[in-house]
Amino acid sequence: MSVSEMLNIGMMQGFAGLSLFAVLLLMGLGLAIIFGQMGVINMAHGEFMTIGAYTIFLFSTVSENYFPKFVQSYFIFAIVAAFFIAFALGWFIEWALIRHLYKRPLDTLLATWGVSLGMQQCFRTFIGPKEVSPTLPDWLMGSWSPHEGLDIPINGMFVMVLTLVVTGGVLIALYKSRWGLRVRATVANRTMANSIGINTKKTDRLTYAIGCGIAGIAGAAFTTIGSTGPTSGSLYIVDAFLVVTFGGAASLLGTVASAFGIAQMQSISEFFMTGSMAKVLTLLTIVIILMMRPQGLFASKIRR
Amino acid sequence: MQKIKTWIDQRGLNGFIILAILLAVVFPLAMDIFRLNLVGKYLTYGFVAIGLVMCWGYGGVLSLGQGVFFGLGGYAMAMFMKLEASDPITTKIQSTPGIPDFMDWNQITALPMFWKPFQHLPLALLAVIVVPTLLAFIISFAMFKRRVGGVYFAIITQAVALIVTVLIIGQQGYTGGVNGITDLKTMLGWDTRTNSAKYILYFVTVGLLLGSIYLCHWIQKSKLGTLLLAMRDKEDRVRFSGYDVAMFKVFAFCLAAMLAGIGGAMFTLQVGFMSASFVGIVPSIEMVIFAAVGGRMSLVGAVYGTLLVNFGKTYFSESFPDLWLFLMAGLFIGVVMAFPDGLAGVYTSHVKPWFIKRMASVGKTGSKPGGTAKAAASDAAAEMTVLETPPGTTPRNVMPINTGLGGIQGQSA
Numbered sequence: 001m002s003v004s005e006m007l008n009i010g011m012m013q014g015f016a017g018l019s020l021f022a023v024l025l026l027m028g029l030g031l032a033i034i035f036g037q038m039g040v041i042n043m044a045h046g047e048f049m050t051i052g053a054y055t056i057f058l059f060s061t062v063s064e065n066y067f068p069k070f071v072q073s074y075f076i077f078a079i080v081a082a083f084f085i086a087f088a089l090g091w092f093i094e095w096a097l098i099r100h101l102y103k104r105p106l107d108t109l110l111a112t113w114g115v116s117l118g119m120q121q122c123f124r125t126f127i128g129p130k131e132v133s134p135t136l137p138d139w140l141m142g143s144w145s146p147h148e149g150l151d152i153p154i155n156g157m158f159v160m161v162l163t164l165v166v167t168g169g170v171l172i173a174l175y176k177s178r179w180g181l182r183v184r185a186t187v188a189n190r191t192m193a194n195s196i197g198i199n200t201k202k203t204d205r206l207t208y209a210i211g212c213g214i215a216g217i218a219g220a221a222f223t224t225i226g227s228t229g230p231t232s233g234s235l236y237i238v239d240a241f242l243v244v245t246f247g248g249a250a251s252l253l254g255t256v257a258s259a260f261g262i263a264q265m266q267s268i269s270e271f272f273m274t275g276s277m278a279k280v281l282t283l284l285t286i287v288i289i290l291m292m293r294p295q296g297l298f299a300s301k302i303r304r
Numbered sequence: 305m306q307k308i309k310t311w312i313d314q315r316g317l318n319g320f321i322i323l324a325i326l327l328a329v330v331f332p333l334a335m336d337i338f339r340l341n342l343v344g345k346y347l348t349y350g351f352v353a354i355g356l357v358m359c360w361g362y363g364g365v366l367s368l369g370q371g372v373f374f375g376l377g378g379y380a381m382a383m384f385m386k387l388e389a390s391d392p393i394t395t396k397i398q399s400t401p402g403i404p405d406f407m408d409w410n411q412i413t414a415l416p417m418f419w420k421p422f423q424h425l426p427l428a429l430l431a432v433i434v435v436p437t438l439l440a441f442i443i444s445f446a447m448f449k450r451r452v453g454g455v456y457f458a459i460i461t462q463a464v465a466l467i468v469t470v471l472i473i474g475q476q477g478y479t480g481g482v483n484g485i486t487d488l489k490t491m492l493g494w495d496t497r498t499n500s501a502k503y504i505l506y507f508v509t510v511g512l513l514l515g516s517i518y519l520c521h522w523i524q525k526s527k528l529g530t531l532l533l534a535m536r537d538k539e540d541r542v543r544f545s546g547y548d549v550a551m552f553k554v555f556a557f558c559l560a561a562m563l564a565g566i567g568g569a570m571f572t573l574q575v576g577f578m579s580a581s582f583v584g585i586v587p588s589i590e591m592v593i594f595a596a597v598g599g600r601m602s603l604v605g606a607v608y609g610t611l612l613v614n615f616g617k618t619y620f621s622e623s624f625p626d627l628w629l630f631l632m633a634g635l636f637i638g639v640v641m642a643f644p645d646g647l648a649g650v651y652t653s654h655v656k657p658w659f660i661k662r663m664a665s666v667g668k669t670g671s672k673p674g675g676t677a678k679a680a681a682s683d684a685a686a687e688m689t690v691l692e693t694p695p696g697t698t699p700r701n702v703m704p705i706n707t708g709l710g711g712i713q714g715q716s717a
Contacts, residue, residue, distance in 0.1 A: 101640065104640075105454060105455050106454060106455065106458065107640045108640075109455070110592065110640050111636060111637050118630055118637075121630050124629075279470050287463050291447060
């Protein structure tokens with residue numbers, strides 16, 4: 001094995017880790033807003049992602065059958081649509097369920113689990129029990145090879161770029177916009193925020209909906225990597241929660257850091273052992289670290 | 305007779321005795337062995353449900369990993385029975401006789417170390433109780449000592465459920481993988497698949513379940529139960545009063561884990577196999593809904609909730625498989641939004657007052673002239689506000705409902 005081959009393997013391994021990092025971060029971002037900022041345990045998070053994925057599938061089927069011209073460009077619109085569909089549904093669910101349960105966090109967990117079961121069955125009944133995957137535009141297929149023996153998949157790069165954009169957007173929105181100011185005020189001290197004229201109820205609803213919308217984007221991005229089925233959302237849920245908890249619930253930067261750490265740990269240990277054992281090792285490490293340091297990597301400085 | 309009645313009333317054992325009669329007399333008489341075996345299987349989930357009443361309802365600690373403890377108890381039993389089923393004579397066609405068949409399929413040539421203790425029944429039975437309790441202790445001690453509670457604890461237990469499932473499925477050679485441990489036939493030479501064995505196992509399950517309920521009931525009535533409740537509602541006050549809050553929580557969680565382990569072992573005995581599908585996230589959270597439907601504060605209610613949800617599951621997934629998940633979803637949402645105390649809550653807030661009112665009015669119209677005291681007692685029952693103690697009973701907890709029941713007894717005496 002020559003040096004350049006070693007380098008190639010190292011590069012590809014590093015890229016696999018980065019790609020997993022992007023996936024985990026995208027999953028965790030919506031939850032970091034809903035769970036980290038609002039404290040709502042949204043067990044239906046995975047299903048909101050599935051909705052985003054199905055939106056892509058819908059757009060791809062429609063454009064393939066009726067507007068063949070758009071096959072190359074539907075993806076961008078579909079991602080935007082995925083955000084808004086998940087947003088609208090999140091808005092509705094907050095109005096119907098969550099707003100009654102802010103005082104009882106453990107009950108939100110059960111209620112949203114019920115929501116996720118209902119949504120799964122809806123997918124199964126109205127869309128079909130089989131896994132589907134959309135027809136991707138040509139520019140998302142294939143791989144990019146800067147030189148001999150080094151292949152970097154384009155869909156992985158796409159997910160990374162999207163993650164970068166979404167994370168940047170969320171960070172800017174949270175720290176520079178009016179909405180972000182209101183959210184942070186509400187998180188820090190609800191009563192006080194209320195008394196200085198922030199409509200905390202409206203803030204809550206908007207925040208929840210935006211979190212769901214980001215989950216929709218995440219689901220849309222994942223269609224480039226794998227297929228979508230009615231229960232694929234439930235595969236992500238524990239990972240997503242661990243990413244957020246591990247990073248320190250109220251800290252968005254913590255979420256980024258923990259997604260990075262978990263992804264690297266997972267992809268490096270996958271190099272040495274089977275996938276399932278790598279998963280066990282990663283999860284076990286996270287749980288043990290959380291036992292030692294329950295507040296997560298980056299604890300918020302807010303007193304509760 | 306009156307004395308026994310009073311004793312039962314004082315200890316709040318009415319519901320317990322009705323449940324005991326239902327399980328030990330009515331069900332065996334009314335059902336054939338197939339159905340009864342099914343009920344026996346459901347009752348093993350009842351162990352988990354009453355454990356959850358103790359740690360979630362009373363202790364305020366929601367665990368989403370009860371399936372792990374159920375599975376550990378079940379696997380401990382299954383490992384013993386599997387070793388007995390795979391003696392060297394029956395497994396002589398294997399390349400290594402005397403080890404379980406799935407090990408042979410996975411090119412394992414010697415019994416792994418951690419399987420060795422399960423060759424002996426006493427050790428296996430000990431493991432049924434000790435292994436889940438120990439794991440629960442390790443998880444909860446580390447967490448509660450650092451004052452992690454509520455939501456975070458729930459998420460960690462869920463992660464533990466995922467870890468254990470992935471581990472069991474991944475280590476096919478040592479655990480049987482997805483298929484689990486199957487073909488369990490005998491326990492110390494006693495065939496567990498015959499009808500008579502199924503009857504015996506059913507009654508053993510019922511006996512153990514009733515015993516566990518009584519134990520938990522006793523804990524609830526003791527000072528420990530009061531402390532658990534106090535801790536759930538105002539943790540800091542209990543801590544400032546000088547109690548070690550963490551250890552009480554650890555105790556509640558370990559108790560729940562131990563009960564779940566016993567349930568798992570009984571499950572294995574009755575059903576004849578154990579697999580990873582009872583360990584994961586979904587079964588664990590379903591077990592929470594059993595307790596929630598029955599009422600998270602009521603031990604007896606939790607058993608009814610378990611039976612009801614499982615009957616519903618069996619019936620609907622046979623006849624309308626599409627409908628079941630919707631119903632389950634509705635159950636989760638409905639229990640949280642409308643009936644936070646489940647069936648038991650509906651019973652105490654709606655059925656019982658209605659029943660008492662009804663009994664009281666029947667008593668009024670149909671009673672012989674029997675003296676002012678009795679009439680007063682029935683009035684008290686009807687109005688449900690008078691807190692006087694009617695003659696013949698000495699209720700300990702001064703509650704309107706007890707006064708009402710006393711009134712009825714005063715009538716019949």
